[in-house]
Amino acid sequence: MSASQNWRHRPAGGAAGFIAPWLAGASEPQPELDIELYGLDLYRDLARWHTIGLRQHGIAHIAMHANTMAALQGSYQRARTQLGDEHVTLLSSQQLHALAPIVVPQQIAGALLLRNAFSIVAADAVHALAHEFVALGGELRLGTAVDEIVISDGRVRGVVVGDRTLHAATVVIAAGAWLHELVHRIGVTLPLLATQAARFVSQPLDAVPDSMPMLMFPDYHNLYLRVEQGGLLIGCEEIVIHPPTLQHDIAALQRGQTPQNRAAGVAPLADTTHHYHLWLARAFAHVVPLLATIAAREVRVGYPTRVPDMRHILGQAGTIGGLFLIGADLECGMTRGPGLGRMLAKLVTTETSTVDTRVYQPDRW
Numbered sequence: 001m002s003a004s005q006n007w008r009h010r011p012a013g014g015a016a017g018f019i020a021p022w023l024a025g026a027s028e029p030q031p032e033l034d035i036e037l038y039g040l041d042l043y044r045d046l047a048r049w050h051t052i053g054l055r056q057h058g059i060a061h062i063a064m065h066a067n068t069m070a071a072l073q074g075s076y077q078r079a080r081t082q083l084g085d086e087h088v089t090l091l092s093s094q095q096l097h098a099l100a101p102i103v104v105p106q107q108i109a110g111a112l113l114l115r116n117a118f119s120i121v122a123a124d125a126v127h128a129l130a131h132e133f134v135a136l137g138g139e140l141r142l143g144t145a146v147d148e149i150v151i152s153d154g155r156v157r158g159v160v161v162g163d164r165t166l167h168a169a170t171v172v173i174a175a176g177a178w179l180h181e182l183v184h185r186i187g188v189t190l191p192l193l194a195t196q197a198a199r200f201v202s203q204p205l206d207a208v209p210d211s212m213p214m215l216m217f218p219d220y221h222n223l224y225l226r227v228e229q230g231g232l233l234i235g236c237e238e239i240v241i242h243p244p245t246l247q248h249d250i251a252a253l254q255r256g257q258t259p260q261n262r263a264a265g266v267a268p269l270a271d272t273t274h275h276y277h278l279w280l281a282r283a284f285a286h287v288v289p290l291l292a293t294i295a296a297r298e299v300r301v302g303y304p305t306r307v308p309d310m311r312h313i314l315g316q317a318g319t320i321g322g323l324f325l326i327g328a329d330l331e332c333g334m335t336r337g338p339g340l341g342r343m344l345a346k347l348v349t350t351e352t353s354t355v356d357t358r359v360y361q362p363d364r365w
């Protein structure tokens, strides 16, 4: 299938819309925490001018076992230093229950509440950003698939779109799960793995308070819950390899070839992962009783990508002058996208960055 057939995918439409300092409290300092905090600032600013469904009720990482609680206590101390005391609170099971009455307090050991976190409607935020881009003089061409990247004499010259060539001395490819397929045609190989992730929204539920923080259960597949349309938005961290990629790779192995890892996203798939999420959620009813009768009213699916070292891809494509790549979203691209985008913009315009971007170089393998 050609790129022009397969690219039509609503950007970020599947995202659960959690914008949080995911790395706050990590045992080693991580450069991505600053990237995340920049993202938080940007969406807060965007929400002043656009409706992006921003709801700031924080995020609670909930421990069900004593050893997880001990780990959260360690994170608590570090997160206070990183985010400021006022943004971080350790909650007893009863205190969590007061904020999230849908959780049975006897089933949990406690929680770490990060107040500096919010949810947004991801697709609305993308539209708002597009609006700002156009207002600044940017030109958007929607429904326009790049078929080829034109390279000559070691430099990018532009892109081919249908029967037209758009000439450009600098090209940034930000094609998500399709990044690998596009650059593979010009000889750039990335060990990018597209996975399938889904989340669903339940029927409206009276028992869910509007002010409830987002809930994450690290002891239970990172199941996450947040208020959405009067019900719950539910997902979990799973690794489901994007089936066509898997089939392609298995077929290559059967032919005695090494899989090229190309063609990450091929066609929008009938979602199956949400059935698994639904099952997982219902099996968690001893902790959150209303999950026993949960039904999926709206399902969204997307294809987050990952690489072996779990670092993003950002920088010039090998030695090809003027061609830049950004990708490997690690399923947190809504949060980190703005900071990573800024980093790349600095690299493209000034060829320097205050942050060391070597860890993200596309040719590091």
Ligand SMILES: Cc1cc2nc3c(=O)[nH]c(=O)nc-3n(C[C@H](O)[C@H](O)[C@H](O)COP(=O)(O)OP(=O)(O)OC[C@H]3O[C@@H](n4cnc5c(N)ncnc54)[C@H](O)[C@@H]3O)c2cc1C
Pocket (backbone or CB within 6 Å): 003, 004, 007, 008, 009, 010, 011, 012, 013, 014, 015, 016, 017, 018, 019, 144, 145, 146, 147, 174, 175, 176, 177, 178, 179, 182, 197, 198, 199, 235, 300, 301, 302, 303, 304, 327, 329, 330, 331, 332, 333, 334, 335, 336, 337
């Ligand atoms: C279920 C789920 C939940 C998630 N929850 C969160 C969350 O809570 N918080 C968070 O921070 N992140 C979350 N994410 C991750 C977030 O959605 C992604 O990280 C983000 O969308 C990645 O952005 P991207 O621009 O790299 O890729 P995409 O959003 O996939 O955009 C890539 C775009 O490139 C286009 N394209 C591809 N090929 C071509 C071509 N040849 N020519 C032109 N255009 C092309 C595609 O059509 C697409 O629009 C979630 C993702 C999923 C699936």
